Amino acid sequence: MQEAARVTEITTEFQRIYDLLASIVGEGYVSTRKAERFLYSRDWTGTTSLLSPVEPDFVVMPKTTEEVQRIVRLANRYNIPLVPQCTNLTSLGVAHSWEGGIRIDLRRMNRILEVNEGDMYAVLEPGVTWGDFAKYIDEHHPEFAHPGCHGPAGAGVVPMYLSWGMPNDGFLTGSAENIQGLEVILPTGELIRTGSAIASPYWFGRLPLLDITGLFVGAMGSTGIITKAAIGIWPKHLKSDIYIAAPNYREGLYQISKKLVRANLGITWFMTVNHACLASFGGQPNSNIPLDPEAAGQPDYHAIITVKAYSEKEMDAKLESLTEIAQAGGAAHISTMEDLLTSFPTENRSILPNVLNEPSQTYTIVQDGGLEYSGTYGPMDTHADFYYACRRLCAEKYNWPIHWFSRFMKGGHYSCIRPCFFSYDRNDPEEVKRVHQMAKDCGRIALEHGAIPYKANPWKMRLIAEKADAGSVEFIRRLQKFLDPKGIMNPGSGRV
Known part of the structure; x- marks a missing residue:
């Protein structure tokens, strides 16, 4: 909202909005209480990712699509900022109430509406969590595997895909490419569908009409609120988890x-x-980690790979080929995940499997451990140069061992690359400041190497705008203005 119209400053206006929201969702699902607004001023990284906490004026939890529509129309009528989210497990400040307004939490919209085994997709509401999805698939469709998520079990399935997150089968499916269609409430309150669901009762894909699904991917809620999404699923197969180490990251x-x-x-x-x-x-603290691992005689390239196969015979042949390629490439060590875990202290052997499905376990290895990262998507061609530039900067300028994490996606066509900063002391203002500056510096290095930061909060968008094509930026701005003429949808995030 404009400063002069901030509803908390006008008692009668504030009460009117509260009463209207309560009439939509019920008294039990709207709040202006300080404690609850405080919880929505931060995200699960704890530091709100380089951002100062800002409380919404209202928190509201709708149950149905119709309730969401009514809330959007109310926000339009009174020109109130509206920030959508699910489960309050966002990260990096992408759902942040920059101008107060209404935080709309979609966690009550948590139905799995359809699982179509024949066409291999599931239709979900936005509040379905990864834990919900896994349990439902295991119980009702045991021949299928849910995609899994690189995040907590309480995180939302649909928001992960919409923000270009990393599903566990991402090498096969990519990220948001696995969305087969959406139901969306536009910023002006209209309801639309994308993909085959525009004209068919089946959500079999984003074809063959004009593919408008992308208007709502990577937009962080700035172009509409998703109320249904179709996600591809795949049959279960045999799997093996392989660990490979090599002396040098580039090689x-x-x-x-x-x-x-x-x-x-x-x-x-x-x-x-x-x-x-x-x-x-x-379980090693940063003080025990060398800034130059090669010079310290430590292998600096570690890969963990999941291979799936239809039969034991097929698996044996695939693993044989994988081993041959790794050995020819100079691998110093090839083993199973189980073998790798035996090298960990007993108390830390549960961490790495959790990292594969719930990386938040890692971020609290030390007491008061904080997390920051400058997540990007980029090409393989410049990946190694990007890594060494960040490693050198963090070592020489900040005396810090960068924690480098990457995932190859969609058959290796692109990489999700995360320069990370684990386990810093969130209670030390100077250390927090140093880590935040490292994240920004690595974001600049990313753009210099052709990678693009994702989960686009304002500081990332400022970096991107410095490199982005001016005509494309102007087109995106016109498009967002067309969809959201009053600029109420998540102002500050997802906008260039």
């Missing part, structure tokens, strides 16, 4: 990773980390 990346992604071996998960990241998984 490991180009001599092992690059060849494996082209070998068509049934890989569904392909993660690479550096020595500092793996050491943190094993």
Whole structure:
């Protein structure tokens, strides 16, 4: 809202909005209480990712699509900012009430509406969590595997895909490419569908009409509120988790990773980390991690790969080929995940499996451990140069071991690359400031190497705008203005 119209400053207006929201969702599902507004001023990273906490004026939890429509229309009528989210497990400040207004939490919209085994998709409401989805698929469709998520079990399935998050089968499916259609409430209150659901009762894909699904992906709620999404699912198969280590990140990346992604071996998960990241998984504090692992005689390339196969015979053949490629590329060690865990202290052996499905376990290895990262998507060609530039900067300028985490996606066509900063002391203002500056510096380095930051909060958008094509930026702004003429939808995030 404009400063002069901030509803908390006008008692009668504030009460009118509260009463209207309560008439839509019921008294029990709207709040202006300080304690609850405080909880929505932060995200699960704890630091709100370089951002100062800002409380919404109202928190509201609708149950139905019709209730969401009525809230959107109310926000339009009174020109009130509206920030959508699910489960309050957002990260990096993408759902942040910059100008107060209404925080609309969609967690009550948590139905799994359809699982179509024939066409291999599920239709979900936005409040369905990864824990909900896994339990439902295991109980009702045991021949299928839910995609899994690189995040907590309480995080939302649909928001992960909409923000270009990393499903556990991302090497097979990519990220938001696995969305097969959406139901969306536009910022002006109209309801639309995308993909095949525009003209068919089946959500089989984003084809063959004009594909408008992308208008709502990566937009962080600035172009509409999603009330249904169709997500692709896949049959269960045998799987093996393999660990590979190599002395040098560059050589490991180009001599092992690059060849494996082209070998068509049934890989569904392909993660690479550096020595500092793996050491943190094993419980090592930053003070014990060398800034130059190669000079310290530590392998700096570590890959964890999931291979799936239809039969034991097929699996044996795939693993044989994987081993041959890794050995030819200079791998110093090839083993199973179970073997890797035996090298960890007993108390830390549960961390790495959790990292594969719930990385938040890692971020609290030390007391008061904080998390920050400068997440990007980028090409493989510049990946190694990007890594060494960030490692050198963090070591020389900040005396800090960067925790490098990356995932190859969609058959290796692109990478999700995260320069991370684990386990810093959130109670030390100077350390928080240092980590925040490292994240910004790595974001600049990313753009210099052709990678693009994602989860676009304002500081990331400012970096992107410095490099982005001016005509494209202007077109995106006109498009967002067309969809949201009053500028009420998540102002501050998802906007260039």
